[in-house]
Amino acid sequence: MVNWSLKAIDYEVYNGVTVGDLILVFAILFIAFLIAKIIAMSLRRSLADKMKKGEIEALVKFVYAVVMLTAIVTVTPILGLNLTGLLVAGGIAGIAIGFASQKVVSNLLSGLFLIAERPVKIGDQIIVGNVAGFVEDMKIMSTIIRTYDGLYVRIPNETLFTSNITNPAANSARRFDYTINVRYMDDAEKAIRIIKNVIEEHPFALKIPPPRVFVDSLGESGMSIVVNIWAPSSEWTDVKMDLLWKIKIELERNGIQIPTKRNLA
Structure with missing residues (x-):
């Protein structure tokens, strides 16, 4: 019985390809099919909340095709098939497709790495x-x-x-800076107090980290006051625009002006 089974496995079907070779081919293709299915299930589960359903299915089909194509290329020598002629015949087309697919695969892999690493998300x-x-x-x-x-x-x-x-x-808080010039004839300490008061009254100007207001440099026409303010990242743009205008209005209301040729003359 055993000898008969061995003879059956060694039986040549065509051109040196035996029954055993066919069994091996079917086994490889079946294992590749199972691997593709497992990868597909894992991708659907892990990417369900990170990608759209249509994009997940497109990715699954691509991976499935790659796995099965790899298996087919693996079994062709076992079946006695020679791909050299086909590859030579399609050499020019293959080169063109290769260059195009290189970019496609690169973008695809980069997309997967971005999904895994999550350096950014929608809305950032x-x-x-x-x-x-x-x-x-x-x-x-x-x-x-x-x-x-x-x-x-x-x-x-x-x-x-x-x-x-x-x-x-990426950070919950973000800093912005102003450089405000005032005339030498104006009181710099008073200007700093006014700026600090305006900042303290703003609901979205953070207390921690605390704002900083200080004289940074002395120029020909006046003093430069640097203002460092922290705000929630979600409100950063609005707070930056709002506070600059409020500081300007409050300084002018208290007689403190930005140096110009007119008020320096």
Whole structure:
């Protein structure tokens, strides 16, 4: 019985390919199928709250195709198939596709790394190169940035992953600075008190870290007062614009002016 089974396995089906070879081929393809299914389940589970359903399914199909294609390439020599002729015939097309797919794969892998690392998330304010704005959407191949003037910019994930990303919103608080010039004839200590009072009255100017107001330099036409203020990252832009105007109004109301040619004459 055993001898008959061994003979059956060694039975040549065609061109040196035996029954045993066919069993091995089916086993490899079946294992590849199981691996692809396991990877697909893991991707769906781990990315469910990080990506859109359609994008997850596109990624699953891509990974499934890669696994099965790898298995098919592996079994072709076992089946006695020679891919050399096919590869030579499609050499030019293969080179063109290779260059195109290199970018596609690079963007895809970069997208996966961005999802895993999470340096930014939708809604964050970021700066990438000369593009600054809000992260509107994160896809497998690219990230969409809505600039402050309302333009939508598509950045390939490879570019995003390999660039320096400034994410001001990563910290709950963010500092901004003013440099305010006052005349020598004005009282610098009074100006500092006024500025501190305006800051203390603002509901979104943080007490911790505390604001700093000090004379930083003495110029030809006046003194430079530097103001450091911390605000919640979510309110940073509004607080920065609001406080500068309020400080200006309050200084002028108390007779303290910014040096100009007119008031220095």
